[in-house]
Amino acid sequence: RYSVDYAMPTLDDSQDVELLFARDSDGSGTSWGVILKMNSCDEQDYPIEDLSSFMHWALGSSHTFAYHGANRGQFHANLLQAPMVYQDTNDMLAVDLRMPDVDVVIGEGGGDPRNPYICSFFDLETLLPDRNMTEKQHVSVFSPFLDGDSKQYVHHMLLYTCDDTAVESENFKHMQVIPECESMPSGCYEMKWLWAVGSEEVHLPENVGMSFGEGRNMMLIQMHYYNPDLDQGIKDSSGVRLHFTQSLREYDAGIMTFDGGTQGWQRPPIPAGKENAILPEFVVPSTCTNRWESSLNIVGITHHAHLIGRKITVEIERDGQSLGVMRKEHFYDFNHQSQEESLIKQFIPGDSIKITCSYDTSGREEDVEFGDYTNNEMCFVPVMYYPRQDFEWFSYRDPSSVSELYNNTVISCSTAGTASDWGNFSDVSACTQSMMTNLDDFYGWGVGQIIPAIWLCNSEYSFDGICPPCHKKKECSFEELKAFGQNVVCPNLCASAGVSVYPLTSNVTNSQPTHATLCREVNLWFDHVSLDAPTCVPKGNFENFDRDSEPKDI
Template sequence: MMLFLLITLASIHSGWSQRDSSMDINLARNAVHTIPLGSEVTFHWRVDLMNKQVIAEVHFVGNDSSWFAIGFSDYGELKPADYCVLWSDWHQQIHFQDSWADVDGKLHLDTQQDCDSFAWRRRGNITKFTFSRKFDTCDEHDYIIERGTTHLVWLRGRGPLSSLAGLEISDAKASGMSRTELHRVSHKKPKFPANAWQLELLAHRVQVPKKETTYWCRVHKLPSALRQKHHILQFGPAIQAGNEHLVHHMEIFHCAGPVDLEVPMYDGPCDGADRPEKTQICKKVLAAWAMGADAFIYPEEAGLAIGGADFNPHVMLEVHYNNPELHQGAIDSSGIRFILTKTLRKYDAGVIELGLEYTDKMAIPPQQEAFMLSGHCITECTGVGLPQSGIRIFGSQLHTHLTGTKVITRHIRNGEELPPMNYDNHYSTHFQEIRLLPKPVVILPGDSLITTCTYNTMKRDNVTLGGFAISDEMCVNYIHYYPNAQLEVCKSAISDDALKTYFRYMREWESQGTSTEKGISANYKSIEWTKVRVEALHDLYEAAPLGMQCNSSDGSRLPGLWNNIAATPVRLPLSPPIRDCLGTSIQQEISVQM
């Protein structure tokens, strides 16, 4: 790939409309990953782990003098943001420059140029350009590309320009944002048995509404072949051609009820008034895909069990359509494609829920920029719930609701913190997928796992409580692993006794309106949240004893004392990662001296 880029660069001369087809940039054909950024913009990329960089190619529709900026921001905002800008001057000379937008939306040329290996082509009204970008450039104005969600932002405007000086975000005639997992590890192509077969669970000719966000649900009944237990080996998207920019993410939920329970074959908006109540049992995630994601491939030793004599045959497809350009008339029949086999692998894969209980015992005060809550899977629970040889975690799906901005699951063994099992420093509830880990993580009996979520409630005037509603909050990590163990839920909340003591303290010492006559939610809502009280609540959650959910797959508690139990201590925390910026600092000093 790099050799091809070097050849392309060597062939480029000044001028905007070079048309040598033999030298056409063709990264897209060999790209590992592709994501549409809109109906007229596509982003292709691959990850170069050896050189710690991303190699990207952008295709966009525009006239000869259009300027185009592609970049990154923390949560999809156009300002502030980090951009690489392609533009032409009135001499039709092409420029490609590293810049950044300040909080007011004004673009500034970066003193350290890090949009490298630039090459471009134009054919008709389509421009293609390619560039490389280091994961960490050690530039204070540059975004650090890391594991987890990346928010890609783009701008397109009219040219020609004399320079980038004075250019503002508001000058763009079109713009957009898409989320993807940019920094990812490619896995080897799987080998499937000869009797493997495909099952597609699709929407049926949905007329995508002319509005930005639509969630569409369709219940399916699985084919009779799945009366026999199978293993899922892989799942991925089956997107109707031409609708790649509309299908934002999709999930398949199992309707986990008695095997003979009939679930209505609903096909309509997920929040439709006519959606049957019985479809509400369709909540257990079997598959989740988001725009730009690869197919999810199970390890060679394991598969996810589906079907069998005791398996309810109903599942529900949920499709999130994202239509910010308000296109009209699109008809869609996209969905999820599974690869299955009746030849069972050595292990059944399993899913364990980590994090916080779905309860109002945990609260997030209003007007908080970064309030953290932690859910614990303690030593005692993994000790009784996991096999002596441990389990191997290969996938993870992080989950919060609307105010979650960061999630991390820390791994503790014998008091020592090991590398994090999974994390996302730019988390968005609108981009949830089951992600393969870079390499499997072994969890042994006695290990503990701490899942910490960070929330931003700056736009809320009252306390946010834990719960099931989208306006409530959650903090969960669904870990995918093998071999299947008896442990299925390992989550915590503050103990009931500690919470009662807290509310009594707030009434007696802080003169707040809490009362033993009120429920938990009402008590939290009775508190006036000053800065001191917010800090006190955080300290309480960090120090208070826990109430644990240490449950098996049938919902029963595993043997043990799970109330008023201490969190597993972390005696040796993991040191913060060290950035390799020494060489960059020396180069900057030399540049300044010159």
């Protein structure tokens, strides 16, 4: 049997199972044994694979197949391996970051009283007085804590590190609460951990740790609550326990985010009345992943949508072949958003990553918009991995909505700059001139201020990728920045639009590409033709099984 909802499981069309024995005795209760094919290739079955998966159990009051009431549960198991032995946390230093009994109500300026966003700051230097937080520290286990009185209202928890410059300028304080926090506070953008409904404790491999400290001691938890009935008097102290290792691990972990649509400006509303509304695919092309410095080991992958999510698939294409999906989940379940092992164990520079999300709007009378609230929708995939890279966030762009930006990019790449108050750019491309004069416009940050490259790259806000290496000493000259723009930044940007950088005039394209992706700070435009998924090969044969062997007593 199988089920796609919280309902009586339906009889499977193909019975790829065989009963070996069934017993019922007063002393030992009911026991039974079956054999299953390792892979039946039936769309209603899951293959038995060498990875840990959710298992569900339920017990009724008789042998009649009927509703079991509250007598049910779930656990993780790998049917091909012995139970996993997790690392002992007794010798680790545990620190709790928990919301300070906050009122679960919308703060001033909030958009929807059913969807409060509340944040709280935590100073690790205060919480860990015996640790030198100017040095790197590693966390290897994240243990979520859900307040028993309010856990049904918790939609997600996100843990971020805050930049020390922002902490100083904004005067953030330990245990300070921001009552309305849908938009993240300035400088708090590096994600360290996430929890959504159904998530479990996260254990990193024994040679891997998530880095904390190094002078960035202020942490922030963003809580999204969902209170559809506007219940009153709700307080919450949910959070996370961090287990710090005694010594540093070999590798730093990171969280890579694939944003296939989380805001209304990325995706149009999903039409109402559709049983299987499939979004246009979101592709991270090889020109983007080639910027990774090495192969990346995948710790786990999470699928995230909201209440009408139907299915999320993440496929890897490598060397002209589809490797298939990272995680097999026939039907997305909002209540089981756990991080799961990936079937594909590594990302390789040059991989193309394709994400497809679908939704069931058959029960909705109005189109469903993308956005932050639970009654909106999302297409979002975080992946925990190591070793950490700077290039770890990617975002979908609708090619038609950025056509003007694409055309402007083609023009700025293929034409010469001019002499201006900022300097002479007639010997380089207009692209380089645009980068030099205003990074906010050039990258589309939306700050609303003129940010010259020579100012940013010689300030405390400079960072790699946007600025050349001279920014580390705050000694970037006009000519160094100009050369960096012409020889590094603009070639990458212009190649993403299929054109060369002036004065070269080759590879000029006149057609609008089929796909667009924001690859960290750079918009990429490209054509993509999806590869056929690998053909399923059945594995397992009932005829070869020895049925004469006597089963052991349980």
